[in-house]
Amino acid sequence: MTEPGRSNEKPIDRLADRATELVSQAVAVAGPLLQQAREKAGPALQQAREKAGPALQQAREKAGPALQQAREKAAPALQQARGRAQERVETLATSLDRATGGKYSDRITAVTTRLAEKRTPPTQATPPAGWAAPPTAPAAPPTAPTTPPAAPTAAPPNAAAPPSDPTPPPPPAV
Numbered sequence: 001m002t003e004p005g006r007s008n009e010k011p012i013d014r015l016a017d018r019a020t021e022l023v024s025q026a027v028a029v030a031g032p033l034l035q036q037a038r039e040k041a042g043p044a045l046q047q048a049r050e051k052a053g054p055a056l057q058q059a060r061e062k063a064g065p066a067l068q069q070a071r072e073k074a075a076p077a078l079q080q081a082r083g084r085a086q087e088r089v090e091t092l093a094t095s096l097d098r099a100t101g102g103k104y105s106d107r108i109t110a111v112t113t114r115l116a117e118k119r120t121p122p123t124q125a126t127p128p129a130g131w132a133a134p135p136t137a138p139a140a141p142p143t144a145p146t147t148p149p150a151a152p153t154a155a156p157p158n159a160a161a162p163p164s165d166p167t168p169p170p171p172p173a174v
Contacts (some may be wrong), residue, residue: 082119089115 093112099104 085119086116 089112093108097108100108
């Protein structure tokens with residue numbers, strides 16, 4: 001039996017009810033204050049956007065060539081990293097295939113193929129959203145074809161680059 005004036009409600013339920021009540025009161029008080037702040041800050045925010053616009057555009061234009069230069073300098077390192085990643089993935093896939101006795105060969109091949117597709121470099125790097133594209137030189141006028149280019153003497157672009165450091169890669173974990 002419960003005592004008079006006491007309910008069967010647990011203390012945690014009473015606490016949750018009280019918290020809900022207090023949050024509702026806070027929302028009721030904060031709502032009009034938030035609306036007033038928006039009304040007062042709106043014109044100042046719009047004015048700041050208008051003043052910052054030209055400076056922001058100028059910064060984008062100045063950063064474009066530096067961004068392009070950084071891309072060009074990073075390209076060889078990225079290519080080398082792609083080659084090393086390809087080697088590591090192939091080594092891991094071979095080890096997994098051997099460890100599982102070929103039971104999951106088709107799944108391992110599918111994952112390896114997906115990873116190879118992800119590592120393929122983009123055809124043209126695009127600047128981040130909102131950034132001006134770097135200036136490009138005007139296209140040269142078309143010319144008559146000349147002698148065909150000589151056969152390439154270097155490895156194809158998708159071939160793994162030889163590692164530059166003499167230390168061998170760590171053995172794959174099995």
